[in-house]
Amino acid sequence: MASDDHQHLPLFETRRARGRIIYRVFAATVFTGICLIWAYRLSYIPRKGEDGRWVWLGLLAAELWFGLYWVVTQALRWNQVYRLTFKDRLSHRYENELPGVDIFVCTADPTIEPPVMVINTVLSVMAYDYPSEKLGIYLSDDGGSQLTFFALLEACKFARYWIPYCKKFNVGPRSPAAYFVSVSGQHDSGLSQDLDAIKKLYEEMEQRIEAATKLGGIPEEASLQHKGFSQWDPYSSPSNHDTVLQILIDGKDPNATDIDGCRLPTLVYLAREKRPQHHHNFKAGSMNALIRVSSKISNGQIILNLDCDMYSNNSQSVRDALCFFMDEENGHEIAFVQFPQNFENVTKNELYGSMRVIGNVEFHGVDGFGGPLYVGTGCFHRRDALCGRKFTKDSKIEWKRDNDHKRLQSTQELEDETRPLASCTYEQNTQWGDQMGLKYGCPVEDVITGLSIQCKGWKSAFFNPEREAFLGVTGTTLPQIIVQHKRWSEGDFQILLSKYSPLWYGFGKISIGLQLGYCSYCLWAPNCLATLYYTIIPSLYLLKGTSLFPQVSSPWFLPFAYVISAKYIYSLLEFMWSGGTILGWWNEQRIWLYKRTTSYLFAFIDTILLKLGFTDSTFIISAKVVDEDVFERYEKEIMEFGTSSPMFILATLGMLNAFCFIGVVKRVIMVDDIYRIYETMPLQILLCGVLVLVNWPLYQGLFLRKDKGKLPSSIAVQSFVLALAVCTSFSVMS
Ligand SMILES: O=c1ccn([C@@H]2O[C@H](COP(=O)(O)OP(=O)(O)O[C@H]3O[C@H](CO)[C@@H](O)[C@H](O)[C@H]3O)[C@@H](O)[C@H]2O)c(=O)[nH]1
Ligand SMILES: [Mn+2]
Secondary structure, X not given: OOHHHHHOOOOEEEXXXXXXXXXXXXXXXXXXXXXXXXXXXXXXXXXXXXXXXXXXXXXXXXXXHHHHHHHHHHHHOOXXXXXXXXXXXXXXXXXXXOOOEEEEEEEOOOOOOOHHHHHHHHHHHHOOOXXXXXXXEEEEEXXXXXXHHHHHHHHHHHHHHHHHHHHHHOOOOXXXXXXXXXXXXXXXXXXXXXXXXXXXXXHHHHHHHHHHHHHOOOOHHHHHHOHHHHHOOOOOEOOEEOOEEEEEEOOOOXXXXXOOOOEOOEEEEXXXXXXXXXXXXXXXXXXXXXXXXXXXXXXXXXXXXXEOOOEEOOOOHHHHHHHHHOOOOOHHHEEEEEOOOEEOOOOOOOOOOOOHHHHHHHHHHHHOOOOOOXXXXXXXXXXXXXXXXXXXXXXXXXXXXXXXXXOOOOHHHHHHHHHHHHOOOOOXXXXXXXXXXXXXXXXXXXXXXXXXXXXXXXXXXXXXXXXXOEEEOOOOOHHHHHHHHHHHHHHHHHHHHOOOOOOOOOEOOEOHHHHHHHHHHHOOOOHHHHHHHHHXXXXXXXXXOOOOOOOOOOOOHHHHHHHHHHHHHHHHHHHHHOOOOHHHHHHHHHHHHHHHXXXXXXXXXXXXXXXXXXXXXXXXXXOOOOOHHHXXXXXXXXXXXXXXXXXXXXXHHXXXXXXXXXXXXXXXXXXXXXXXXXXXXXXXXXXXXXXXXXXXXXXXXXXXXXXXXXXXXXXXXXXXXXXXXXXXXXXXXX
């Protein structure tokens, strides 16, 4: 075949999802049902002075909200697309002119993020199936920890063995820890000797790092061996220290080779300068420091950002991403390629939920409208777009630039020249954090940055390969999840109200579908209001015997029944198509409820306070390790509650619904006949009953469990008393 023909074949392809028309028809029927529900609420509003007028208006408001929010989320399902890449074409055409790729790994605290985990992530990307001399790996350590530095030094030595091993045996996950788990048990002849040898090296390294962790410091002889340690002075603390910058492997150095004599990727440690009087802007700050520092050292045209807990599980991902950027036809408009966030440590039935539907459904939907959101880890960027460049017709990258120009300075000189770029004061009076790099001042620096890139005319792409590209660590206790979702929903809600709102800033710059897509996430926080109303009010009115929904015999009953069943059956199907289990879906409903009544509520309140100038935004780092007994319960899918204030809200709401349900059962037995209750209040009883069922693990945690993960008895007593007080005073009130 003539290679000319080849030139015209694209490097990636976009396919529309099947069944879109059917879905749209289905959505139209649901929407009709929603309109009928609104019509019902509007036509039966109790008149002024009549009983229950305010309750009714509240329900109207809640249902208007739910209905409109549902409309907004249709943007995530309306126009789904799937991407395919052709890596063989890429290497056929461009193998010798592949661009430099800089990989940024961020870590912030050696206790929450153990150095062994961090270096596993680093090693997994050092071993990418990609020309080593074109890779630059940068570890940003916001913890400024000698321990992390020590671990990276160890990783650097181990890499000389690990990278050739991976390439020789074409190893699956290239994070050593994950790899050893994946091969434990299977003993392949021929492999086993090499395997034993590399495993031994790894374990020895791990022991040295763990010994240092226990010791709380670096062994004397190690700290003398490497000059890098001298950059820490005795007064250094995580929040107050000089820049530490160390090029551990200089990719331009022909002597930096692995045991087979092959070149190694560049490896750099950076702890940017920290001073108490300068705000460091969390991860966004460290990313911006990395962008500048790497521009001096390797200046890759493509940048991959990873959290330290998310290792590469697929050695082909760089090539996948390049299929988008280097496509002759459409590549020049793509600013970033986001991969889904998958987690290694989710249980089978996803006790605390997961990103399953976001990754397998919703992001394919926004991709159809111009591209996914940038959600942090697992995202490849074009350096120029990330630095603030606007899209124009001639945004084509000149890939053929000379990657291998000779450098005149020594590594030491280069370090000294580069260090000032990571100082606290460097950004003063510059565009960094605003028009350049990642934006500051928002707890979801990634989403707001991605939005502004898209508003500059760029597209993005979502790529969800068969073999997961990255695997991370997700929370293993309820409080962790609540804190994380508070940060996310708060950040997203702040964006909606900020000058970069997808509504007004994005207006005319991105498609309406994408605007709505952003809004589905940006409106997470305000969702708490309607949800709280719906979980409290209809249940309480059961106690009074007041019906707030249409009777079974009324025709108005039908739209309610249809919308509820259509919505939930579809959501179950969607969950299962995405690979989830039925129980997983049920758990997801519980987490949905808990997030909305705690995380989103706090996020909503805090955002309002922030807007009024009362608080400052923070970034609480998610824990990546837990105690052994906590982990054991997690594996058994037993919920871990804890003592924090959100638990009190959850417990009180759960108790309230339990009392209301008991109340109605009592009523059936003592006062009314079943038929009348069934005729007048089936939906209300259903709602309350489902809430009780969903809360089952909560009741167990309150009253039945004895382990440490249960709810403390103080919360049990308080929530019991409060819910009982509310219920009784409500029922005696006329
Ligand atoms: O001051 C800080 C705080 C955090 N981090 C790093 O940021 C990453 C994300 O922090 P984590 O606590 O794990 O938050 P997650 O909620 O798991 O992260 C998601 O949400 C964040 C925004 O809220 C994004 O930045 C992340 O990429 C995305 O994976 C981690 O590698 C941290 O080490 C820093 O480098 N400096
Ligand atoms: Mn994380």
